Amino acid sequence: MDELVLPPAMIETMTAAADWVIVLPVVLALMGAAMALMLRKAGSLSFMLAALVICAVIACDIALLLRVLETGPVSMTMGKWLPPFGISLAADLFSAAFALAAAVVTLVVLIYAEGESGRDERDGFHAMVLLLLAGVTGSFLTGDLFNLYVWFEVMLIASFGLMVLGGKPIQLDGAVKYGFLNFLATTLFLLALGLLYGLLGTLNMADVMRVAPAANPAAMAGVAALLLLAFSMKAAAFPVNAWLPASYHTPPAAVSALFAGLLTKVGAYALLRSLVVVLPASRDLLEPLLVAIAVGTLLIAPLGAIAETNLRRAIGFLVIGGVGAILAGIAVPSQEGIGGAGLYVFHAILTMTALYLVAGLIERGTGETDTRRMGGLYAASAPLSILFLVLILATAGVPPFLGFWPKLLLLQTGIGEGGWSGGLIVVALLVNAVLTLIAGSRLWGHVFWRSAPADGNAAPLLPQTWQRLGATAVLVSMVLAAGLWPNGLFEGLNAGIPDMMDPARYVDAVGLAGASP
Amino acid sequence: MDYVLAALIGCFIALGVYLLLSRSVIRMLLGMTIFGNGVNLLIFTAGRLTREVAPIIPSGLDQPEGVIANPLPQALILTAIVIGFAMFSFLLVLAFRAYQSLDADDTDTMRVAEPVDEPNPPLSY
Numbered sequence: 106m107d108e109l110v111l112p113p114a115m116i117e118t119m120t121a122a123a124d125w126v127i128v129l130p131v132v133l134a135l136m137g138a139a140m141a142l143m144l145r146k147a148g149s150l151s152f153m154l155a156a157l158v159i160c161a162v163i164a165c166d167i168a169l170l171l172r173v174l175e176t177g178p179v180s181m182t183m184g185k186w187l188p189p190f191g192i193s194l195a196a197d198l199f200s201a202a203f204a205l206a207a208a209v210v211t212l213v214v215l216i217y218a219e220g221e222s223g224r225d226e227r228d229g230f231h232a233m234v235l236l237l238l239a240g241v242t243g244s245f246l247t248g249d250l251f252n253l254y255v256w257f258e259v260m261l262i263a264s265f266g267l268m269v270l271g272g273k274p275i276q277l278d279g280a281v282k283y284g285f286l287n288f289l290a291t292t293l294f295l296l297a298l299g300l301l302y303g304l305l306g307t308l309n310m311a312d313v314m315r316v317a318p319a320a321n322p323a324a325m326a327g328v329a330a331l332l333l334l335a336f337s338m339k340a341a342a343f344p345v346n347a348w349l350p351a352s353y354h355t356p357p358a359a360v361s362a363l364f365a366g367l368l369t370k371v372g373a374y375a376l377l378r379s380l381v382v383v384l385p386a387s388r389d390l391l392e393p394l395l396v397a398i399a400v401g402t403l404l405i406a407p408l409g410a411i412a413e414t415n416l417r418r419a420i421g422f423l424v425i426g427g428v429g430a431i432l433a434g435i436a437v438p439s440q441e442g443i444g445g446a447g448l449y450v451f452h453a454i455l456t457m458t459a460l461y462l463v464a465g466l467i468e469r470g471t472g473e474t475d476t477r478r479m480g481g482l483y484a485a486s487a488p489l490s491i492l493f494l495v496l497i498l499a500t501a502g503v504p505p506f507l508g509f510w511p512k513l514l515l516l517q518t519g520i521g522e523g524g525w526s527g528g529l530i531v532v533a534l535l536v537n538a539v540l541t542l543i544a545g546s547r548l549w550g551h552v553f554w555r556s557a558p559a560d561g562n563a564a565p566l567l568p569q570t571w572q573r574l575g576a577t578a579v580l581v582s583m584v585l586a587a588g589l590w591p592n593g594l595f596e597g598l599n600a601g602i603p604d605m606m607d608p609a610r611y612v613d614a615v616g617l618a619g620a621s622p
Numbered sequence: 623m624d625y626v627l628a629a630l631i632g633c634f635i636a637l638g639v640y641l642l643l644s645r646s647v648i649r650m651l652l653g654m655t656i657f658g659n660g661v662n663l664l665i666f667t668a669g670r671l672t673r674e675v676a677p678i679i680p681s682g683l684d685q686p687e688g689v690i691a692n693p694l695p696q697a698l699i700l701t702a703i704v705i706g707f708a709m710f711s712f713l714l715v716l717a718f719r720a721y722q723s724l725d726a727d728d729t730d731t732m733r734v735a736e737p738v739d740e741p742n743p744p745l746s747y
Contacts, residue, residue, distance in 0.1 A: 258708075258709070261709070262708060275734045277716065277720040278733075279735045281717065284716060285642075288709050295661050296661045299668045300668060302694075303667070304668075354735070412743060
């Protein structure tokens, strides 16, 4: 019998064993979700399983990060077909670091949620958290645009489930708005993908980078504009941000925290990846629009937070403000700009989650959701007020807290860029910092500093479980430590930025069929 | 043929957007479905139309002999249809539950999460 000769489009060498770490986080989380679904009636067993799975995911993410630091971008292609045909997963330093941060935050939220009451209302909670983590990790690690769409939908269906878990009327109301607008955003993304496929005949990111320069620039700009619209909706950038403050305060605090840390950041990361790395020429055409969106988001969001009295809705506006800072980096993608945007995503994943966790502690302790009926909590719990203040300062970007470092890079890039776009971004960032500080200190003043209002909570804080306090404290100390010792982060940025600026190593790692070996 | 389909896609998307702009949740849901089908049709058309040649490679060959239909857009659409159907089912159930517990299928009257007549925020600090 003749020896089987494989066509040149097939992979003949095994993927290096160490490169398998790129697929493990996604596979583990998906399998864990399936098992957690089977164990959903088993009480704490399903929690133990979910915690173990997330620990394993964190270990794989760390291994992936070390591997990327050592050898540069890592890629693996499914199904034995070379990349434009097979579906690739590909990670550079940015995606690996975000995947790690997402998994860490998910573990913290999982422990926090274990301390929440009403467990019987949370049927399937652990399964959906793992599914959400799988979707988020997949979005960070994928090297294929259609695959990114699929991970978006995995994330979306898991977040739908988490949002309505418990089924209170307010949750259903929030979920209707969240559901329709996010489904519309992913459908718009799919529309852009259809047009992109029609233009280029490929959806693999590395392959798109190769063939996009030869395509009609006007048509590509149209596709990029659709991608911008779709991802801006996912990231809740102005003017398509209205769904976020309408929905993020409705589910339990742990779920809000998970959403705030992960979902909008995936949208921002998708913008960074698709516009800055994959379609840089089209991004240049859209630059005025990007500057306008960034400035609008930076200015509108903290104003919304100042005008809002519901604690978690106000924090929702602060989340949107953070997206504005990331967009500022995408609008001016110099070395510092990309570094600032990347570092801000990392900062926002940790800080926004922690902010919602603290808000959950406050709401649980006082039994109120509206800051108008809160007050005098400083006397009841000084440590809680310190946690909140640290996070507010980190969000506003006051040195030496974590939020300062990315904003410093973004300011540098704005000044370095010069011209009207750089100037606008610098002014908007500074005004945003001041307004965020006003909004945050106003919240802090109302909740903690002023004396309790007559119709509000006069009673001392209700007791909290140790899981909730411990998880929050750990996350806040991570934010604090990363802000006080940012050297490691900057070294990581220096190693990661070159691959975002010039994706040659990334394309090499993916190893397209027909490319010179 | 491409032009006919392009016009049809235009109609689908326009109708979908029109229905999505409505305030009734059920009309929005129908709009979402029509919009999604327009997008599916767009992917199909963007993959180039080839009539009556199935994408099957004869045995003993590495590649097809002549022009065949492009199978990839069909795979993409199949994925998108399945996902779209799952989302539609979820949103349909959600709309029904929202109608039951909020007694509203009009987004203007659906204001539990965002109350309209709240007093102004306090002026202190």
